[in-house]
Amino acid sequence: MKDLAQLRREYQNQPLDETLLPESPFPLIQQWLSQAIEAGEIEPTAMCLCTVDAQGQPSGRFMLLKGIENESFIFYTNLQSRKAAHLSYNNKAALVAWWPQLARQLRIEGSVTLLPREKAQAYFLQRPRGSQIAAWASKQSSPTTAKALQDAFAYYEQHFAHEPMECPPYWGGYQLFPHRIEFWQGRPNRFHDRILYLKKGKRWQKIRLAP
Ligand SMILES: Cc1cc2nc3c(=O)[nH]c(=O)nc-3n(C[C@H](O)[C@H](O)[C@H](O)COP(=O)(O)O)c2cc1C
Numbered sequence: 001m002k003d004l005a006q007l008r009r010e011y012q013n014q015p016l017d018e019t020l021l022p023e024s025p026f027p028l029i030q031q032w033l034s035q036a037i038e039a040g041e042i043e044p045t046a047m048c049l050c051t052v053d054a055q056g057q058p059s060g061r062f063m064l065l066k067g068i069e070n071e072s073f074i075f076y077t078n079l080q081s082r083k084a085a086h087l088s089y090n091n092k093a094a095l096v097a098w099w100p101q102l103a104r105q106l107r108i109e110g111s112v113t114l115l116p117r118e119k120a121q122a123y124f125l126q127r128p129r130g131s132q133i134a135a136w137a138s139k140q141s142s143p144t145t146a147k148a149l150q151d152a153f154a155y156y157e158q159h160f161a162h163e164p165m166e167c168p169p170y171w172g173g174y175q176l177f178p179h180r181i182e183f184w185q186g187r188p189n190r191f192h193d194r195i196l197y198l199k200k201g202k203r204w205q206k207i208r209l210a211p
Contacts, residue, residue: 011188012188013185015185015187018206023206024204025197026068029068032099032102033045035099036099041100041102043062045066046063046064046097047095047096047097048097048098050093051090052086063077065095073176075173076173078170082141092110095107095108107181109180110179112174112175113174113175120167120172123173124171125165129165133153133156133160134153137149137153138152179199180197182194195207
């Protein structure tokens, strides 16, 4: 393997000028997401969701962002998963996106609440059928075997061939309401641009951070 310490890439982005940025971080997030999609990022909505367990142990995993509404970030998952257990104990969480084609990082920190059940159900019913069956067949984060998973998938495929599809009771969505959002853009010489938005009441304060 190559010497990892010798691997280097220079980032050549245009500067991020806080005086030209919007008062709220949300239009900029929309712009960065659109540009990530246009740049051909393969999972432009993938974000690492970081939670903390009852012992204070942090844990991160990628999730797909499925919406931004009322200044919150929406994602869907199994409500009996490890992350769900963490969130029920401690609803503080973070999301981090990395768009390599654009050399941009987005860091979001805030508090999570459960999305209303009707909203999760409505989204579940729009999902591809295979994903719906897989959600029924998976006790996410529990130990299992490949055979048990295949059998469960076949069972629910058969079951829902005769029954209307519904959302499993243990499947749902969360929304993360941020109080801190940081935009990071790679720049030459590791002299990157970092613009932090901090929520102050209903407004957002912009602060430049040293790289
Ligand atoms: C790119 C990517 C997107 C993912 N999106 C989701 C998602 O939207 N929801 C989900 O439950 N798991 C998603 N996963 C799987 C999670 O990373 C994780 O394995 C799973 O949710 C179990 O996490 P937990 O045991 O910490 O609860 C995704 C994984 C990757 C690599």
